[in-house]
């Protein structure tokens with residue numbers, strides 16, 4: 001039977017609503033209303049395990065293409081700034097743009113507590129899909145969206161126009177906000193940040209809010225909605241979601257040189273390095289060593305600080321694990337202490353964490369602002 005996009009869209013919206021009974025019907029309706037096929041153009045990247053292969057719309061049947069479009073999956077559209085449509089064979093590297101999975105678009109909008117009448121700045125237009133979802137609920141005249149990559153911004157403008165949406169679109173670094181069209185009631189970011197950019201505070205109306213994932217160079221992430229108080233300080237608690245968005249381009253880590261294991265100072269540790277393979281454990285480690293990257297191996301972990309070249313790596317021994325640390329920072333010591341604080345607090349999931357932020361100082365804490373805390377790299 002030929003595939004009807006409207007039927008597929010409705011089925012997808014029902015699936016998303018069934019999986020999240022708390023989802024506001026307005027976001028479900030927006031998923032039903034926005035034709036995702038208009039935003040995926042003619043090609044996407046599919047993961048191969050070691051990299052990415054382009055899938056061209058012309059290479060598969062229209063039915064298969066539409067089923068792919070209406071799967072609740074993120075489809076990567078750009079890798080290392082190369083568009084899927086311009087790629088002839090498999091490539092490796094990190095995704096630089098994607099069409100976010102519809103359930104996450106809806107969930108992020110729900111966490112942002114957006115209400116009709118509010119004016120929103122979306123950072124990271126990408127394909128324009130989430131922008132269209134916002135337009136459907138808030139009205140296009142209440143939506144401003146900014147994209148870093150001019151070619152992506154141009155394609156998004158075409159997609160949105162085909163879908164009949166007319167938001168205000170801008171090209172530039174959304175970490176500077178979008179001053180031209182400020183102020184906003186809500187800033188919502190579909191790329192992660194290591195720290196909240198000062199401009200976001202300055203371009204918010206009183207009582208405004210910021211919804212974003214806080215992430216970093218270990219790729220651990222937490223979704224948070226921060227509200228601005230009268231003094232200009234933003235407060236919020238992380239949600240339970242184990243989701244992430246790709247890092248904002250200016251917050252990406254610099255390329256790291258090749259890694260060689262150095263013996264360094266060696267000591268036993270009783271803390272299981274496998275804790276860093278778990279969502280919240282990794283989040284804590286990232287807070288404790290914000291400029292370190294993490295590699296996990298079958299026997300332990302490798303940490304390398306991008307700023308100082310310090311390194312730490314673990315290996316199993318008869319009693320537990322041995323850690324080797326080299327360089328000016330003792331990465332494992334920092335992480336071990338942080339993980340112990342977390343364990344002493346009962347190893348809460350992300351809902352046990354909150355954040356207090358000004359343009360000048362940003363702290364993530366466990367329990368309450370008086371609890372164990374770590375500064376984000378402002």
Ligand SMILES: C[S@@+](CC[C@H](N)C(=O)[O-])C[C@H]1O[C@@H](n2cnc3c(N)ncnc32)[C@H](O)[C@@H]1O
Pocket residue numbers: 096097098099100105123124125126127128129130131146147148149152172173174175190191245246247248249250
């Ligand atoms: C996950 S994708 C966005 C998905 C998009 N909202 C959608 O539904 O198709 C993240 C996007 O953020 C953009 N981006 C990254 N850093 C940015 C920045 N500093 N300012 C604006 N856009 C940025 C990327 O180019 C990418 O297109």
